[in-house]
Amino acid sequence: MSDKLNEEEFQLPQLYRHHVFACHTQRPPGHPRGSCGAVGGAALWERFGKAIEAQRLTDIGFTASGCLGFCAAGPLIVIYPDGVWYRPATPEDVDEIVESHLKQGKRVDRLVMVLARS
Numbered sequence: 001m002s003d004k005l006n007e008e009e010f011q012l013p014q015l016y017r018h019h020v021f022a023c024h025t026q027r028p029p030g031h032p033r034g035s036c037g038a039v040g041g042a043a044l045w046e047r048f049g050k051a052i053e054a055q056r057l058t059d060i061g062f063t064a065s066g067c068l069g070f071c072a073a074g075p076l077i078v079i080y081p082d083g084v085w086y087r088p089a090t091p092e093d094v095d096e097i098v099e100s101h102l103k104q105g106k107r108v109d110r111l112v113m114v115l116a117r118s
Contacts, residue, residue, distance in 0.1 A: 015059075015061065016059055016060060016061040017059040017060065018059075018060050018061070018079050018080065018081070018082070018101075018102055019060070019061035019062075019063065019079070019080045019081075020048065020052075020060065020061065020062045020063070020077055020078075020079050020102075021063050021065040021068070021077060021078050021079075021080070022036075022041065022044075022045040022048060022062070022063070022064055022065060022075075022076075022077045023035075023036035023037075023041060023065055023066070023067060023068045023074060023075065023076050023077070024036065024037060024041065024042065024045065024064040024065065024066070025037055025066055025067040025071070026038065026042075027071075033071040033072070034071045034072050034074065035067070035071055035074065036068075036071070036074035036075040036076055037075075038074075039074055039075055040075060040089075041074060041075030041076075043091075044075055044088055044091065044093075044094050045064065045075075045077075047091050047094045047095075048062060048077070048088075048094050048097075048098065049062050051094065051095060051098045052098065052102070055098070055103070057098075057102060057103070060102050070085075070113075073087060073113055074087070075087065075088065075089075076113065077097075079097075079101060079102075082101075082107075084101070084107055084112060085112065085113040085114075086101075086108065086111045086112060086113060087111060087113045088111055093108075093111055096108050096111070097111065
């Protein structure tokens, strides 16, 4: 079997134009690392998923993830392939990310998180 055949045989289709990962980690109250769930992430992610579905954005993937590693900064999402991290705080922030970033391809700079490990 040629290498070219193997490459073609295992090519996966690009299913999503963007793929959103939303942290659903819920640690107990007072946990030293905090968690996205403890600061209201679940309600925001529910709104995010419903907005994507209601607007029939079938080329957008939305996945609940575990910890994204920056717990004190949450609630967090990351959108690939762009690698943009957002910290939406309100339902209106979610709506703006969906409308601007996912539908129009325009990053919402005021909600972007620049993350660095210390």
